[in-house]
Amino acid sequence: MTLRDLVLVRLGVAVNLVIGQIAAALLLPVFLDAVGTILVAALVGPRAGIVAGLVSQVLMAALSGNFSWLPFGIVQVVIALYAALAARLGAFARARTAIAAGLGLGLVAGSVAAPIAYFLFGGATAGGVTVVTTTLRVLGAPLPVAVAAASIGTDVLDKSIAFALVAAILRSLPDQMKARFPVVSR
Amino acid sequence: MTGSSSGGSPLHRAHPYTPLALAGALFLLAFAVSTPRAVGLVVVAGVVLAAVGGVLRHVLRPALVLALPTWGLLLVLHGLLGADPRVVVGPLTLSEPGLARALVLGGRIAAILVAFLTALATVSPPRLVEAMAARGAPFGLIFLLVSTLTLVPRMRARAAQVLAAQQCRGLRIGGSPLARLRALSPLVLPLVLGALAEVDEQVLALDARGAVIGGRRTVLHPPPDSALERVLRWGLLLGILAAYGAKLARGGA
Amino acid sequence: MKAVVRLRDVTFTYPGAARPALAGLTVELLRGEVAVVAGPAGAGTSTFLLVAAGFAPRLTGGKLTGERELLAARAGIVFATPWTQLSGLCASVRDEVAFGPASLGLPRETVLTAAERAMRRAGAEHLAERDPAALSGGELQRVVVAAALAPAPDLLVLDDPAAELDPAGADELYALLPVLAATGVAVLVATPDLERAARAATRALVLDAGRIVADGETATTLDGTDVAEIARAAGCPVPLPLDVPGLVGRLAR
Numbered sequence: 001m002t003l004r005d006l007v008l009v010r011l012g013v014a015v016n017l018v019i020g021q022i023a024a025a026l027l028l029p030v031f032l033d034a035v036g037t038i039l040v041a042a043l044v045g046p047r048a049g050i051v052a053g054l055v056s057q058v059l060m061a062a063l064s065g066n067f068s069w070l071p072f073g074i075v076q077v078v079i080a081l082y083a084a085l086a087a088r089l090g091a092f093a094r095a096r097t098a099i100a101a102g103l104g105l106g107l108v109a110g111s112v113a114a115p116i117a118y119f120l121f122g123g124a125t126a127g128g129v130t131v132v133t134t135t136l137r138v139l140g141a142p143l144p145v146a147v148a149a150a151s152i153g154t155d156v157l158d159k160s161i162a163f164a165l166v167a168a169i170l171r172s173l174p175d176q177m178k179a180r181f182p183v184v185s186r
Numbered sequence: 187m188t189g190s191s192s193g194g195s196p197l198h199r200a201h202p203y204t205p206l207a208l209a210g211a212l213f214l215l216a217f218a219v220s221t222p223r224a225v226g227l228v229v230v231a232g233v234v235l236a237a238v239g240g241v242l243r244h245v246l247r248p249a250l251v252l253a254l255p256t257w258g259l260l261l262v263l264h265g266l267l268g269a270d271p272r273v274v275v276g277p278l279t280l281s282e283p284g285l286a287r288a289l290v291l292g293g294r295i296a297a298i299l300v301a302f303l304t305a306l307a308t309v310s311p312p313r314l315v316e317a318m319a320a321r322g323a324p325f326g327l328i329f330l331l332v333s334t335l336t337l338v339p340r341m342r343a344r345a346a347q348v349l350a351a352q353q354c355r356g357l358r359i360g361g362s363p364l365a366r367l368r369a370l371s372p373l374v375l376p377l378v379l380g381a382l383a384e385v386d387e388q389v390l391a392l393d394a395r396g397a398v399i400g401g402r403r404t405v406l407h408p409p410p411d412s413a414l415e416r417v418l419r420w421g422l423l424l425g426i427l428a429a430y431g432a433k434l435a436r437g438g439a
Numbered sequence: 440m441k442a443v444v445r446l447r448d449v450t451f452t453y454p455g456a457a458r459p460a461l462a463g464l465t466v467e468l469l470r471g472e473v474a475v476v477a478g479p480a481g482a483g484t485s486t487f488l489l490v491a492a493g494f495a496p497r498l499t500g501g502k503l504t505g506e507r508e509l510l511a512a513r514a515g516i517v518f519a520t521p522w523t524q525l526s527g528l529c530a531s532v533r534d535e536v537a538f539g540p541a542s543l544g545l546p547r548e549t550v551l552t553a554a555e556r557a558m559r560r561a562g563a564e565h566l567a568e569r570d571p572a573a574l575s576g577g578e579l580q581r582v583v584v585a586a587a588l589a590p591a592p593d594l595l596v597l598d599d600p601a602a603e604l605d606p607a608g609a610d611e612l613y614a615l616l617p618v619l620a621a622t623g624v625a626v627l628v629a630t631p632d633l634e635r636a637a638r639a640a641t642r643a644l645v646l647d648a649g650r651i652v653a654d655g656e657t658a659t660t661l662d663g664t665d666v667a668e669i670a671r672a673a674g675c676p677v678p679l680p681l682d683v684p685g686l687v688g689r690l691a692r
Contacts, residue, residue, distance in 0.1 A: 002399070003397060003399060004498065006326050007385050007389050009330060010330055010333060010334050011385060013330065014341050017341075018345055019377075021345070022349075022373050022374060022377075025359075026366045026367075028363070028366055028370070035374070039378070059331070059334060062302075064252070070213075121295070130259045131259075133259075133263070137262075138267070143263065161367070165371060168374075169374070169378050169379065172379060179455020179456070179500070180455075312530035312534075332528050334527075335527075336525075340522065386498075386499065387520070387523040388524070389498055390494055390498055390516055391516060391518070394492075394494070394514060394592075395526070395538055396539050396543045397538075398542070401542060403541045403542050404540070404541040404543075404544055404546065404550050406541060406547060406550065
């Protein structure tokens with residue numbers, strides 16, 4: 001990593017921590033806590049994305065006091081790898097392909113998060129997802145199914161919005177800045 | 187948001203790694219044990235730690251605020267909806283294995299919260315920076331963990347400015363979920379593009395001042411570390427290994 | 440006087456840019472002089488600072504052709520916005536100023552002495568114990584200047600350094616530049632504030648569209664900017680010519 005990559009990773013972490021609050025202020029039912037990870041993975045590459053994701057997870061825990069979120073750091077790693085690959089394949093070039101790629105990531109990330117939520121926390125994790133889990137369970141779904149459905153459902157929505165946002169950011173970059181990032185300038 | 191509190195407790199005076207090691211050990215221990223009673227002991231240990239640090243009141247309130255909703259959901263998910271046989275607890279008829287599971291899971295969350303909130307309240311970030319640098323942690327790692335914390339409040343302030351500016355220009359942030367979703371990108375784009383535009387200046391300023399990612403810097407105020415604390419931290423490591431060894435010997439779960 | 444940088448027919452193009460930002464520059468900068476770099480927006484004054492200090496293309500990317508001799512052992516840089524230039528790691532101004540020499544791995548006593556000297560020079564010693572996050576923009580810019588001086592650069596480049604300062608703060612900043620130059624530092628400042636810069640600078644370089652159109656003693660060279668006024672009055676389109684041959688050429692067209 002170069003000093004510039006380091007500064008970009010710090011930016012990604014800050015974006016992760018701040019955009020979630022904007023989403024909450026808009027009363028949107030999504031966390032959007034990985035926009036920075038996706039952005040850094042797309043601009044710089046998978047390694048920088050992974051670092052951004054893991055540091056974000058640690059700092060989110062530190063700022064909220066909720067350290068039970070730490071094991072979900074592995075989801076950030078998956079997000080970074082997927083986003084870097086998606087960028088290389090040109091998924092961010094258009095809003096439609098970005099949203100489609102985001103849907104795919106939602107399935108993948110939700111599938112990774114669900115076992116963590118189930119085995120480590122018995123399905124009780126962050127607020128919104130747990131409410132969905134509980135509702136499904138009350139409606140009669142078995143616990144593992146309820147946890148998986150809630151996790152994947154929220155992630156699909158969350159990640160397709162996040163991918164659409166990152167695609168919009170990349171499209172709005174001034175040409176001179178674009179030229180500095182080989183993946184985007186192609 | 188939580189933060190460090192000033193104070194002269196043994197945890198405040200200790201080397202910054204010691205409270206962090208204690209919190210980390212309780213975190214791992216909470217997952218190493220699996221009976222309600224053992225998890226309860228870990229919670230008690232966490233509360234004792236907070237009391238030693240003189241931050242019990244500072245820590246218990248946020249811990250309860252964070253844990254209560256999860257406890258409620260665990261009670262519904264496992265206590266009410268769990269498998270038979272049932273036990274009667276006050277006005278409720280609850281699943282017996284479900285209740286035990288809810289206690290274990292709820293206790294783990296409580297122990298983790300109390301332990302790490304205590305560490306956060308007793309470790310000051312600048313002292314941690316010095317401790318890490320003195321131990322040879324690379325500049326890049328320290329930079330990411332600490333300097334991001336100073337960037338976040340500035341970005342939050344800028345987010346508020348962008349929101350006010352866009353509202354002046356007629357952006358409405360109420361209405362249907364779809365309308366609120368549309369309001370997202372006019373808020374996010376200026377914020378992120380503005381931050382990206384500052385990257386070059388930040389890189390130049392750091393480089394001109396000799397910052398190197400893997401570089402080792404001169405430590406100006408190294409926090410003192412005692413032999414006793416070092417022994418304690420190694421002891422914690424051995425204790426954790428023993429706890430996981432016992433868990434494996436019992437056959438997991 | 441000894442040179443800190445020599446450029447011979449240097450052309451620099453940013454990545455992805457169709458046209459070079461600087462073209463065919465030949466110039467030599469000397470220790471002990473304060474040179475002001477003037478020119479209309481887009482003339483390349485900021486880029487000139489980066490190329491002269493060796494930051495471009497190393498940190499900015501892009502392509503440099505021609506001959507460049509960088510003879511400065513260390514270059515410092517100061518921008519208009521102080522908050523992008525802080526390390527974000529330090530709880531006191533003293534530590535922030537010491538960040539540069541500490542990054543170089545100098546002995547602790549040397550680092551602290553260098554920080555004290557730099558704070559004294561930049562008029563920031565009364566802020567030494569303050570938290571950088573709690574300072575006003577003007578106070579912070581003093582800290583930034585002190586931080587840039589602490590690693591003892593032999594070339595200091597400043598890009599519109601007083602843009603965020605009040606008039607008194609700007610006066611003080613520019614008054615500091617000849618004092619620095621007297622210690623053997625080469626000072627290069629780009630700014631549209633020619634009035635203040637003219638008082639501090641011994642030499643003026645005027646750029647237009649990436650080329651040096653005038654280079655000489657401040658008083659005579661910056662008087663040439665009157666040419667721009669005449670050109671504007673005569674209805675020339677921008678970029679306005681800054682020297683007499685340029686004006687004659689334009690009017691003849």
